[in-house]
Amino acid sequence: MNAEARLAAALGQSAAPVRDPSFTLAVIRAAESERFRADAALSMLRWGGLAAAAACLGLVLAGWAGVHWDEVQNGILAAGGIFALVATARLMTQRLAPAAVR
Amino acid sequence: MTPNDETRLIAAARKGDSRAYAALVDAHQQAVRGFLRRFAGHWADADDLAQEAFVTAWRKLGSFEGRSSFRSWVSGIGFRIARDTKRAHGRAQVRDSDWLNEQENVEGGAPVEDRIAVQRAMAELPDDQRAAVALCLGEGFSHSEAADILKMPLGTVKSHVTRGRERLLRALEPNDER
Numbered sequence: 001m002n003a004e005a006r007l008a009a010a011l012g013q014s015a016a017p018v019r020d021p022s023f024t025l026a027v028i029r030a031a032e033s034e035r036f037r038a039d040a041a042l043s044m045l046r047w048g049g050l051a052a053a054a055a056c057l058g059l060v061l062a063g064w065a066g067v068h069w070d071e072v073q074n075g076i077l078a079a080g081g082i083f084a085l086v087a088t089a090r091l092m093t094q095r096l097a098p099a100a101v102r
Numbered sequence: 103m104t105p106n107d108e109t110r111l112i113a114a115a116r117k118g119d120s121r122a123y124a125a126l127v128d129a130h131q132q133a134v135r136g137f138l139r140r141f142a143g144h145w146a147d148a149d150d151l152a153q154e155a156f157v158t159a160w161r162k163l164g165s166f167e168g169r170s171s172f173r174s175w176v177s178g179i180g181f182r183i184a185r186d187t188k189r190a191h192g193r194a195q196v197r198d199s200d201w202l203n204e205q206e207n208v209e210g211g212a213p214v215e216d217r218i219a220v221q222r223a224m225a226e227l228p229d230d231q232r233a234a235v236a237l238c239l240g241e242g243f244s245h246s247e248a249a250d251i252l253k254m255p256l257g258t259v260k261s262h263v264t265r266g267r268e269r270l271l272r273a274l275e276p277n278d279e280r
Binding site: 004007011023024026030031034 | 127131132135136140149152153160161220239270274275
């Protein structure tokens with residue numbers, strides 16, 4: 001065997017791996033877990049952004065409410081009035097409906 | 103696997119189909135692992151590098167333009183990961199004992215002395231030369247494919263392969279008396 005043939009044989013055999021299904025499985029597992037981590041990080045970032053925006057809005061509202069406390073009280077009273085009105089209307093509807101059936 | 107099958111699988115994998123990607127990994131793992139084993143010079147780490155290369159390829163599949171084959175593209179990713187890892191960890195250790203155990207399990211073919219001599223000579227080649235030799239002489243990539251993978255001019259790759267082959271042949275000379 002000449003030197004070229006010996007080199008080809010030695011190079012060909014020294015590292016040729018067999019096809020390994022567990023290698024494929026390991027790659028897919030690693031890829032899926034990386035994708036899961038990326039999705040989780042993105043989701044955390046999204047919810048974190050929303051929470052920060054909500055907190056900012058809350059702080060702004062609290063500051064505004066401190067300065068305009070009279071308007072806030074009027075708003076609360078008006079909302080309470082509307083709520084009471086709606087509740088009364090619903091109650092009356094519920095009582096009148098069975099009477100109309102009879 | 104025909105080029106059409108490969109294109110279809112790549113398109114499916116881009117949409118997140120992990121089965122399609124598994125088929126691609128299965129088809130090309132031998133070439134990529136073989137190249138990285140020859141380039142990195144030691145066994146277990148080379149498979150880790152190959153795994154990292156395939157995972158990176160999965161992440162970057164959207165940027166694969168199809169100008170080269172998938173096998174060449176992943177081999178290129180593997181080469182850069184291996185080179186950066188080696189730079190980060192300093193000169194890679196040659197694990198002779200592990201390597202010899204593997205060599206003894208190979209039956210028939212080239213004598214073990216030749217395989218050891220070639221492996222040692224490969225370890226002594228400069229990185230770019232070793233990568234070119236591993237691709238062209240070890241895995242049967244063409245010179246232009248190797249140039250694409252290694253991001254080197256074609257002439258440089260040809261010269262690396264020629265010089266690398268000469269050095270490997272010289273390493274076999276002491277065993278020539280057989």
